[in-house]
Amino acid sequence: MRQIRRIHPLLLAMSHPLFLLAQNPATVPAWDAAAAAGICLAGAAIVLVASMLVTRDSERGALAAGGLVILIFLYGPMLDAAAAIHLGDVRLGRTRYVLPAWTLISATVLFTVGKARHADRLNVVLAVASAALCATSGFRIGAHAITTRHVVPLALIPSPVARAPDAERRSVYYIILDDYGSERGLRRGYGIDNSAFTDSLRKQGFRINPDTKSNYPITLLSLSSSLNMRYIAPEASRAGGVVDPYELIRTNMVMNFFRSRGYRVVHYSSGNGPTMRSPLADVNVMCQPLGELATSLMKQTVFNILQLSFASREARVRCIFRELRRSASDTLPTFYFAHILVPHPPYLFNADCTRAPTPSPPPTIVAEWRDGRSYGAQLKCVNRLALEVVDAVRKRNPEPVIVLQGDHGPAALMAAPVLGGRAPTDDALAVRLGILNAVSLPGTPVSATSWGTTPVNTFRLIFNRYFGANLRPLRDTSFFVWYDDF
Numbered sequence: 001m002r003q004i005r006r007i008h009p010l011l012l013a014m015s016h017p018l019f020l021l022a023q024n025p026a027t028v029p030a031w032d033a034a035a036a037a038g039i040c041l042a043g044a045a046i047v048l049v050a051s052m053l054v055t056r057d058s059e060r061g062a063l064a065a066g067g068l069v070i071l072i073f074l075y076g077p078m079l080d081a082a083a084a085i086h087l088g089d090v091r092l093g094r095t096r097y098v099l100p101a102w103t104l105i106s107a108t109v110l111f112t113v114g115k116a117r118h119a120d121r122l123n124v125v126l127a128v129a130s131a132a133l134c135a136t137s138g139f140r141i142g143a144h145a146i147t148t149r150h151v152v153p154l155a156l157i158p159s160p161v162a163r164a165p166d167a168e169r170r171s172v173y174y175i176i177l178d179d180y181g182s183e184r185g186l187r188r189g190y191g192i193d194n195s196a197f198t199d200s201l202r203k204q205g206f207r208i209n210p211d212t213k214s215n216y217p218i219t220l221l222s223l224s225s226s227l228n229m230r231y232i233a234p235e236a237s238r239a240g241g242v243v244d245p246y247e248l249i250r251t252n253m254v255m256n257f258f259r260s261r262g263y264r265v266v267h268y269s270s271g272n273g274p275t276m277r278s279p280l281a282d283v284n285v286m287c288q289p290l291g292e293l294a295t296s297l298m299k300q301t302v303f304n305i306l307q308l309s310f311a312s313r314e315a316r317v318r319c320i321f322r323e324l325r326r327s328a329s330d331t332l333p334t335f336y337f338a339h340i341l342v343p344h345p346p347y348l349f350n351a352d353c354t355r356a357p358t359p360s361p362p363p364t365i366v367a368e369w370r371d372g373r374s375y376g377a378q379l380k381c382v383n384r385l386a387l388e389v390v391d392a393v394r395k396r397n398p399e400p401v402i403v404l405q406g407d408h409g410p411a412a413l414m415a416a417p418v419l420g421g422r423a424p425t426d427d428a429l430a431v432r433l434g435i436l437n438a439v440s441l442p443g444t445p446v447s448a449t450s451w452g453t454t455p456v457n458t459f460r461l462i463f464n465r466y467f468g469a470n471l472r473p474l475r476d477t478s479f480f481v482w483y484d485d486f
Helices: 008-023 030-055 058-082 095-115 119-150 183-190 195-203 219-226 232-239 245-250 253-260 292-300 302-306 308-329 365-369 372-393 416-420 426-433 455-467
Strands: 172-177 264-268 283-285 334-340 401-406 437-440
Touching: 008 030, 008 058, 008 119, 008 292, 030 058, 030 292, 058 095, 058 119, 058 292, 058 302, 172 372, 183 372, 183 426, 195 372, 195 437, 219 232, 219 245, 219 455, 253 264, 253 334, 253 455, 264 308, 292 302, 308 334, 308 372, 372 401, 401 455, 437 455
Parallel strands: 172 334, 172 401, 264 283, 264 334
Antiparallel strands: 401 437
């Protein structure tokens, strides 16, 4: 029992990744969870051994180590709480204010631990509490694993394109730019004139509808719909069970179709959720040293002062655009899918693509949504990087199909009540649903692309044109579903 109660710092460290995994069990790959757990265990073990060596007392050392682990993970919540506090024009949610307070609290706690009596009893209490935390999260993860056995697999939904013959072996690029609004939406939400970018694409043969709308205002449903060429909610009822949007993205019909036609599939990791990694891809381009779970854990700790997560996001975005440019030298017919988390905040780039100053936490989520200046600067950089990709890959022979598309527009006019279930205004919804939809279809006259102005029809059009499919267009419809509704 003595030895067991002294390992509570390890259990406390493990409780954090287990808690985050329990909140998002369907979205975290096994390798990401294992990496996050390994980092936490290794860090806690170092703290435990160091504390025992410094105190020269295994009981006090274990107690001090447990306190340090708690304090390390306390920094992130302290920073978040302070972000909502203002003293006049001074926002307290900044490292310059929170770090000294955290240091003072840490010193006080460690001093108290050094004077504590009955350290062995306190270790027992912490051991029981930390074991309970791990068990609770473990139960939730296990319950999810059991319940998801009843999810309707995509294979039960018949594919309408299984018999389509090959026609042209053009590579296809499907590039999702997260939070990228339509021309009209950007003008309406932020007063941004994006015509220089869209005019440049039009000159290169892209078809762009200035008022294209997404079928759904959130990424999860938008991508599961476009990658399966159908609406999501009706499919669930017709299939007679639950359709998991994460699973729809991971096992989507579009990638399965390309694989059935002998295409190679290359997936560029977004670093987030169901587009972190694809089980259907022949190549997963992983542009980050740590997964999303490990990055989220980092942001909760005092090590967040190093801004490693911010730098990691910036490096990932640059890496994806760079690897897309390099794909121009590929010779095999390939379907490339990249979900890139820009111009969505955080705002990583200046307009000239230099690194933006490390942002302070916004006072509210609405303030971040409405920061048109930062959004506009990042948008200009994204435009520049996207044009570089287009210029590079269009040199391939035969010329590839290219789709540059937003999953949804920005939340520029959204208000806080939408988070509580109240519907947004018509203007806010128009901006949120408006998306960039630029499509280059080599050898296709403009008249042939007159239908299909929402993403659900994108690949119906492509498969009809280049693979001889006979897919009817679906009626273009947009649904308002918010994050806590599905």
